[in-house]
Amino acid sequence: MTNILEVRGLTKRFNEFRAVDDLTFSVKKGEVYGFLGQNGAGKSTTIRMLMTLIEPDSGEIEIFGKKLAKNRKEILRNIGAVIERPDLYKYLTAIENLRIFATMSGIKVSDKCLMEQLDTVGLAARAKSKVRTYSQGMKQRLGLACALVHNPELIILDEPTNGLDPQGIADMRNKIIQLSKEENKTLLVSSHLLNEMEMMADSMIIINKGKKIIEGKVSELLHPEVSVIELKTPSHHSLSELIGKTEWASCLKMHSGDIFRFEFNKDRISEFNKQLVLAGIEVNSLGPVNSLEQFFLSQTQE
Amino acid sequence: MFFTLLRIELFKIFKRPRTFIAFAAVAVIVVLVQFALKLNGKDFIELYTDSQTDTFEIPYEKIQNGYFVCVAVLHMILIHVPLLVALIAGDMISGEANLGTLRLLAGKPVTRGQIIMSKFFASTVYVALLLVWMALFALLGSILLFGTEDLVVFKETDLHIIRSHDVLWRFFAAFVFAALALTTIAAMALMFSVFSDNSLGPIVATVCVVIIFTIVQQLRVPVFEETVNPWSFTTHMLGWKGFFYVEKTAEGETINGSIENPAALVKSGLVLLGYIVLFLAVSISYFRKKDILS
Numbered sequence: 403m404t405n406i407l408e409v410r411g412l413t414k415r416f417n418e419f420r421a422v423d424d425l426t427f428s429v430k431k432g433e434v435y436g437f438l439g440q441n442g443a444g445k446s447t448t449i450r451m452l453m454t455l456i457e458p459d460s461g462e463i464e465i466f467g468k469k470l471a472k473n474r475k476e477i478l479r480n481i482g483a484v485i486e487r488p489d490l491y492k493y494l495t496a497i498e499n500l501r502i503f504a505t506m507s508g509i510k511v512s513d514k515c516l517m518e519q520l521d522t523v524g525l526a527a528r529a530k531s532k533v534r535t536y537s538q539g540m541k542q543r544l545g546l547a548c549a550l551v552h553n554p555e556l557i558i559l560d561e562p563t564n565g566l567d568p569q570g571i572a573d574m575r576n577k578i579i580q581l582s583k584e585e586n587k588t589l590l591v592s593s594h595l596l597n598e599m600e601m602m603a604d605s606m607i608i609i610n611k612g613k614k615i616i617e618g619k620v621s622e623l624l625h626p627e628v629s630v631i632e633l634k635t636p637s638h639h640s641l642s643e644l645i646g647k648t649e650w651a652s653c654l655k656m657h658s659g660d661i662f663r664f665e666f667n668k669d670r671i672s673e674f675n676k677q678l679v680l681a682g683i684e685v686n687s688l689g690p691v692n693s694l695e696q697f698f699l700s701q702t703q704e
Numbered sequence: 705m706f707f708t709l710l711r712i713e714l715f716k717i718f719k720r721p722r723t724f725i726a727f728a729a730v731a732v733i734v735v736l737v738q739f740a741l742k743l744n745g746k747d748f749i750e751l752y753t754d755s756q757t758d759t760f761e762i763p764y765e766k767i768q769n770g771y772f773v774c775v776a777v778l779h780m781i782l783i784h785v786p787l788l789v790a791l792i793a794g795d796m797i798s799g800e801a802n803l804g805t806l807r808l809l810a811g812k813p814v815t816r817g818q819i820i821m822s823k824f825f826a827s828t829v830y831v832a833l834l835l836v837w838m839a840l841f842a843l844l845g846s847i848l849l850f851g852t853e854d855l856v857v858f859k860e861t862d863l864h865i866i867r868s869h870d871v872l873w874r875f876f877a878a879f880v881f882a883a884l885a886l887t888t889i890a891a892m893a894l895m896f897s898v899f900s901d902n903s904l905g906p907i908v909a910t911v912c913v914v915i916i917f918t919i920v921q922q923l924r925v926p927v928f929e930e931t932v933n934p935w936s937f938t939t940h941m942l943g944w945k946g947f948f949y950v951e952k953t954a955e956g957e958t959i960n961g962s963i964e965n966p967a968a969l970v971k972s973g974l975v976l977l978g979y980i981v982l983f984l985a986v987s988i989s990y991f992r993k994k995d996i997l998s
Contacts, residue, residue: 453807457995
């Protein structure tokens with residue numbers, strides 16, 4: 403698959419503070435790419451640089467195989483974005499907002515097309531209501547409609563589930579997956595929620611303090627071949643003896659009180675459990691630890 | 705694309721209720737002045753003719769006509785209209801930043817220069833429409849209420865008498881000049897707007913600058929008369945009055961179609977144009993580099 407977006411060595415400072423620090427990543431065509439990090443990690447600053455709202459101090463951005471700095475207008479014509487809050491013209495109606503953003507993206511659309519677009523986000527019935535009367539969820543959906551109205555190839559959504567209720571979050575997630583899987587759009591979605599990314603992203607990057615921590619396929623990052631397996635047992639003396647006599651000794655990575663951590667393939671958990679039962683070792687809990695979540699928290703929390 | 709942007713900007717301006725405050729204010733002020741002059745026009749004219757009542761008899765009924773009332777309205781109103789223009793132009797960029805729509809606007813396939821220019825021209829159209837509105841009320845309304853006669857204009861102790869058939873083109877020219885003056889204010893408010901992320905700051909800053917320069921101009925002390933006033937835009941904004949000062953023959957007869965000091969008018973026009981170019985250049989160069997964080 404070809405890369406739709408390539409970022410190389412992107413850096414942005416605000417006085418002495420490095421908001422984005424030598425960031426490099428790439429997004430492939432047709433995938434949902436998760437952009438993960440705590441609040442203030444540099445996600446929005448990066449997105450603003452992708453949208454040419456902020457000028458990078460150094461680094462390169464290539465979108466659709468072209469340098470952003472030299473082909474700004476051409477590239478932006480093919481990007482739809484919702485950056486942070488979906489702020490729109492509150493004194494205008496939904497259809498008026500949509501028409502403005504369609505026109506500014508260089509396309510002419512009929513009212514019928516605009517209504518169809520509003521229908522896809524469930525706002526057709528409120529098309530002629532002023533945006534100031536909308537709930538947060540409705541604004542979020544209208545923001546998405548404005549980002550999609552010109553049928554862009556790359557869609558950038560900055561914290562799209564912020565402020566939504568559980569149903570709104572599920573709807574947004576389904577819409578993102580539908581755009582990717584059914585319409586073959588490429589989406590860059592930022593969030594600070596790992597579980598959100600797990601449910602919709604194909605690949606992802608985790609950043610902290612503007613730096614890349616890890617990048618890769620979600621399936622590989624969240625479900626690695628070798629997992630960290632955690633065992634809690636009150637029989638820790640017996641377990642230590644058992645382990646000393648078996649091949650599991652080479653898998654033991656940590657032991658603290660009644661907690662033992664091993665590294666081996668998850669498929670071998672039942673085999674390990676069987677040996678524990680046969681040896682008469684009491685087990686309080688046994689299972690894989692979400693290593694990425696542990697890793698994310700350990701890297702991003704002070 | 706530029707005209708598309710301009711159309712969008714005008715659509716946004718005229719969809720906001722605050723836009724119509726200025727139109728309502730102008731209508732109210734003009735009607736108030738016309739009402740006052742209808743009832744107490746003689747007292748008003750006496751303020752100007754005090755020193756001349758001993759020399760000859762003043763024909764108040766003839767002086768108090770539609771043209772005279774319109775000039776009086778312009779004298780009063782054009783001092784205050786800049787505040788109304790600042791209300792719209794000062795909100796052009798900062799209002800978008802405050803609303804959060806600036807990042808959507810700047811993330812579209814248009815240049816930052818195009819954004820500024822479309823907003824500037826939208827402000828100019830707004831100014832022009834405001835002046836057309838003012839002309840309708842102040843000129844047309846006054847003609848209907850007071851009728852037409854020769855226009856008498858007071859310039860300090862001097863009297864300028866313009867024949868009624870020589871008046872209308874002067875009003876047209878004066879309104880065009882006033883449009884240029886108010887466009888200068890719009891350009892300045894837009895410039896302040898580029899530097900700010902809240903709506904109020906640029907509006908207040910514009911109003912303060914106009915007040916400061918107006919006070920400096922009215923002090924009439926040599927230190928300002930020789931240094932600041934020749935180049936202050938508030939001095940040149942009053943240039944429209946020049947269209948109502950006429951040349952006279954040696955016998956004191958008005959020369960039809962003449963202007964007393966056309967060179968001063970041209971200078972004022974050029975100074976105002978220079979300010980507009982300066983304000984726009986500053987706006988564009990700053991906005992092109994501005995990190996949009998709102």
